[in-house]
Amino acid sequence: MMLNLSKGGTMAKFIVMGNYTAQAFKGFIGNPDQDRSAAATALSEAVGGKMESFMITRGAYDFVGVVSGSIGFEGAAAVKLAVEASGAITNFTILEEMDMGKAAGMASKAMANYKPAG
Numbered sequence: 808m809m810l811n812l813s814k815g816g817t818m819a820k821f822i823v824m825g826n827y828t829a830q831a832f833k834g835f836i837g838n839p840d841q842d843r844s845a846a847a848t849a850l851s852e853a854v855g856g857k858m859e860s861f862m863i864t865r866g867a868y869d870f871v872g873v874v875s876g877s878i879g880f881e882g883a884a885a886v887k888l889a890v891e892a893s894g895a896i897t898n899f900t901i902l903e904e905m906d907m908g909k910a911a912g913m914a915s916k917a918m919a920n921y922k923p924a925g
């Protein structure tokens with residue numbers, strides 16, 4: 808869902824997830840008390856976002872975070888570039904929340920003028 812801000816902009820919501828590398832795991836073992844949510848929060852704030860939640864997870868991804876703000880996809884991509892360039896994170900995935908009703912409405916308009924092949 809895109810929210811209208813009082814200044815006329817939009818607030819996007821992103822779900823980010825990724826995997827730690829062997830280098831990062833060595834860091835965890837060396838300092839098991841470190842707070843990765845603080846580092847993730849600082850990264851989101853650096854691009855104008857707000858970290859709503861950050862979780863270390865088990866499964867296909869080692870962490871999942873929810874970030875909101877008027878950062879745009881470029882801001883989320885900037886975080887991806889920074890963390891993957893550090894060598895501590897890989898497979899950084901960005902999902903952007905969207906309005907399915909709005910997309911379906913646009914698709915309906917597009918289909919009215921579309922002629923399939925054949």
